[in-house]
Amino acid sequence: MTQPVFDMMLIALVLAAGAWSILARSMMTAVIVFIVYGLLLALAWVRLGAVDVALTEAAIGSGVTGMLLISAAARFARDPAALRLPSLSSRALAALLASGVAVALGSLALLLPGDAPSLAAETMRALPESGLGNPVAGVLFVFRAFDTMLEKVVLLLALLGVWSLARDEAWGGAPALKPLVQPQGVLPLLARTLPPIGLTYGIYMTWAGADVPGGAFQGGTVLAAMWILVVLAGLAMFPKVTSPWLRWAVAAGPVVFLLIGFAGFLSPGLFLAYPEGYAKPLIVVMELALTLSIAVILGLLVAGPPAGREAR
Amino acid sequence: MSAADLYWMAGAALTGLGVYGLLVSPHPLRKLLGLNLLGSGIFLIFGVIARRGAAAGLGGDPVPQALVITAIVVAFSATAIAIALLIRLHAEEGSASLDDPPAGNDAP
Amino acid sequence: MMLDAFTTVMVLAGAFLFMAGTVGLLRFPDKLSRLHALTKVDNLGLGLIVAGLIPQGGVLLALKLLCAWLLVQLSGAIVTQLIGSSVRDSNRP
Numbered sequence: 001m002t003q004p005v006f007d008m009m010l011i012a013l014v015l016a017a018g019a020w021s022i023l024a025r026s027m028m029t030a031v032i033v034f035i036v037y038g039l040l041l042a043l044a045w046v047r048l049g050a051v052d053v054a055l056t057e058a059a060i061g062s063g064v065t066g067m068l069l070i071s072a073a074a075r076f077a078r079d080p081a082a083l084r085l086p087s088l089s090s091r092a093l094a095a096l097l098a099s100g101v102a103v104a105l106g107s108l109a110l111l112l113p114g115d116a117p118s119l120a121a122e123t124m125r126a127l128p129e130s131g132l133g134n135p136v137a138g139v140l141f142v143f144r145a146f147d148t149m150l151e152k153v154v155l156l157l158a159l160l161g162v163w164s165l166a167r168d169e170a171w172g173g174a175p176a177l178k179p180l181v182q183p184q185g186v187l188p189l190l191a192r193t194l195p196p197i198g199l200t201y202g203i204y205m206t207w208a209g210a211d212v213p214g215g216a217f218q219g220g221t222v223l224a225a226m227w228i229l230v231v232l233a234g235l236a237m238f239p240k241v242t243s244p245w246l247r248w249a250v251a252a253g254p255v256v257f258l259l260i261g262f263a264g265f266l267s268p269g270l271f272l273a274y275p276e277g278y279a280k281p282l283i284v285v286m287e288l289a290l291t292l293s294i295a296v297i298l299g300l301l302v303a304g305p306p307a308g309r310e311a312r
Numbered sequence: 313m314s315a316a317d318l319y320w321m322a323g324a325a326l327t328g329l330g331v332y333g334l335l336v337s338p339h340p341l342r343k344l345l346g347l348n349l350l351g352s353g354i355f356l357i358f359g360v361i362a363r364r365g366a367a368a369g370l371g372g373d374p375v376p377q378a379l380v381i382t383a384i385v386v387a388f389s390a391t392a393i394a395i396a397l398l399i400r401l402h403a404e405e406g407s408a409s410l411d412d413p414p415a416g417n418d419a420p
Numbered sequence: 421m422m423l424d425a426f427t428t429v430m431v432l433a434g435a436f437l438f439m440a441g442t443v444g445l446l447r448f449p450d451k452l453s454r455l456h457a458l459t460k461v462d463n464l465g466l467g468l469i470v471a472g473l474i475p476q477g478g479v480l481l482a483l484k485l486l487c488a489w490l491l492v493q494l495s496g497a498i499v500t501q502l503i504g505s506s507v508r509d510s511n512r513p
Binding site for chain 1: 321332372396
Binding site: 186187189190193194 | 491494498501
């Protein structure tokens with residue numbers, strides 16, 4: 001009896017946070033409430049039995065997205081475009097349309113087949129061959145590895161897109177994110193204390209992701225957060241976008257993924273197929289390379305395009 | 313109505329909220345929040361579909377769950393590019409507004 | 421049975437502190453006292469809940485819970501300092 005009550009309260013909170021982030025007057029309020037919304041949504045994912053998704057939502061949907069949104073909202077605080085609300089009639093029309101979408105989607109629940117189609121049993125049957133224990137990692141790296149590879153390419157393309165928005169004269173410089181100038185502050189203390197813990201935890205999360213919820217994405221996000229923390233505290237600078245190690249770190253994940261994928265032609269004879277008995281070690285190598293790339297790419301996406309030497 | 317169905321309704325409502333925010337918000341960054349809300353509502357519906365497919369001792373069907381993980385990452389990538397575009401637009405024009413510039417401006 | 425009673429009492433006490441801190445966050449007049457209300461939630465409220473949950477699992481769970489609490493202490497203390505000093509800077513003429 002208590003369980004549906006908990007779910008209802010959680011859903012009420014999620015919906016309230018979602019509505020607040022849409023309707024809030026100030027942009028910064030909207031962004032901060034959106035971050036809270038992401039964390040509440042992560043709890044909803046736990047309730048739906050999807051702990052891997054919950055970790056991803058908390059780390060990426062709420063954490064990294066939130067960092068990007070806060071720094072953008074701070075820039076736009078006095079943007080005149082933020083004030084022009086459409087007329088009452090067009091808002092009413094939009095509300096009508098939006099409720100129509102919601103009701104249509106909600107009523108689809110009535111049309112669902114009684115016995116839900118599921119690949120869970122098949123996944124569990126084939127999983128032992130891969131040597132992995134986490135079925136979601138199995139889907140990501142064995143059954144749908146091609147998707148996962150392309151997803152890394154999407155991240156890489158996003159970074160190229162962000163970099164391509166640099167001014168011509170700034171190209172070759174370091175990303176724009178600057179340290180918070182506060183020499184006497186406590187932030188450097190945190191930036192010295194937390195990274196050892198964060199590094200250990202991020203690598204553990206990647207390593208353990210083969211058998212329990214976790215994995216390259218969630219681990220890489222923790223590493224990226226540590227990097228950004230160290231830069232914000234002024235203990236290190238972002239490297240120039242032309243630095244060779246940075247280029248290699250960004251490319252490592254997709255390159256290792258492709259190499260192992262093509263090696264599949266040699267042994268079992270298929271792209272992205274693993275030779276028998278070697279699936280798990282190969283996946284662990286792939287995950288480690290991916291974690292490095294994901295950490296560096298996420299950090300650079302938050303840092304923004306190179307800003308060059310111009311004073312900002 | 314099971315608990316999973318409640319989450320379906322929540323996903324539908326969040327999608328509607330996202331559509332409203334996307335249409336009504338005056339500032340592009342707020343529109344982006346609406347778009348993210350819309351996306352997460354759809355993901356939640358996906359999560360309920362995964363939950364309904366719980367079998368073989370799992371809490372849910374791992375295939376849709378893995379798809380949602382990919383989707384969250386792709387949504388983040390799109391958000392990152394959109395924010396970079398807005399910041400550049402803001403730097404060029406003094407505003408990130410998507411409205412047409414007022415008449416007399418020689419922009420194409 | 422005794423352990424369950426202990427857990428119930430501790431978690432309820434923690435939840436009460438969470439509620440009190442939230443009321444303080446919403447009702448206190450200025451930023452510094454609102455921050456003050458939040459810190460009680462961070463250390464005592466979460467601490468009581470963690471203490472209450474520890475007897476419910478093995479040693480490993482206890483260690484994990486303690487780590488989570490300690491990390492919240494660290495980040496909470498530092499974030500409070502940061503917000504406090506930015507409030508002080510903005511109050512300065």
